[in-house]
Amino acid sequence: MNPHISEQYDAELDATRNQLMEMGGMVEKQLRDASDALIGQDAVLAETVILADKRVNQLEVEIDEQCVNIIARRQPAASDLRTLISILKASTDLERVGDEAGRVAKMAISLAESGISADEFNDFRHIANLTQEMVASSLDAFARLDTEGAMRVIASDAAVDDAYDELVRQRSLRMREDPDAIQRDMSVIWAARALERIGDHAKNICEYVVYLVRGQDLRQRNKKSPS
């Protein structure tokens, strides 16, 4: 390949990777804001999360188009092709993280002004911290093609699942004792469910990293049965 064309090509690949990281930064912020909005019962902050989703959705479309264009024009070698396919797949997962953050924001709006003490959300905050960490680490692993980091994120998903199961158990018990709390507890359970799904998407992204680097597909080997 002509070195000039090859430079252009590398620049295109880098630009696409950078855009995926930009999208990652945006959904990280959505996730953080949505969780803070729920705990702080802040409807205004929650609205910003829902508004930001438009831009995240646009970015997914732009990234996909770029990947398809690069593949069509550059006819990349197998390893670059895997990179582009991984970016295509990761952009879908990030878009779904944005959707789930939007669901948390909707629950935050339904809980707003209910005057619940922030202490009542310790179980939710714990899951929010775990999933924020998972998303951040999955983006790091993708950027640095760090399979060990990716494997750690994949392993950490079990902690999110456990924390989520415990939240559902405790809040279901409370609903039995206090029917007036049903609406509120249901909202918190929905929001926690959205976080649990976000953990799954972070895990997916890490599985693309492993697939990319090792050229093997871990996606099915690590597959837990649906929870």
Add this chain to the structure above:
Amino acid sequence: MNPHISEQYDAELDATRNQLMEMGGMVEKQLRDASDALIGQDAVLAETVILADKRVNQLEVEIDEQCVNIIARRQPAASDLRTLISILKASTDLERVGDEAGRVAKMAISLAESGISADEFNDFRHIANLTQEMVASSLDAFARLDTEGAMRVIASDAAVDDAYDELVRQRSLRMREDPDAIQRDMSVIWAARALERIGDHAKNICEYVVYLVRGQDLRQRNKKSPS
């Protein structure tokens, strides 16, 4: 292109498309069996759904590898490239439909032998029928590249969302009045939630059809805010 090579290439594309349809048939069966298992409180049938998920997951990996191989070896033109990218994306959605069917099956197991009359599941059955129809029609639209059919499926998702909201509302009211029903109603709500997500995946598949045929991206234009 040499006509012999071109024939091989068409055969490869067809084989991949057929495998996606085979995968579609499998998740349709998972969805039907999982819903029947829940309504009929049949734990044995539910177990078969969970077992079938392994094969569905394998198929996703095989289809992805085939798409990547075809792209790498054949350097397809833009329109074939779009087809292959759409197959790659649709396989991910079908795999997630299988996961969601597995979640319904898990709820079916938790409800098994509880001796609830099938009449009590009319609300759930309604959503199950709607989503089965959506999945079947989305696969038809993909196979026949039928954008009108695809647009109908996209429009029908609102009916699933409405039916789901109504189920949650009714069952939440009942939980207030009958705390002993909380566990059961929560299980039905989880299962209905899984169906509602399956409707979203069917909609995604139809959006790839429209993208493929019209070469434009409807994904963001039709985007509802997360529910």
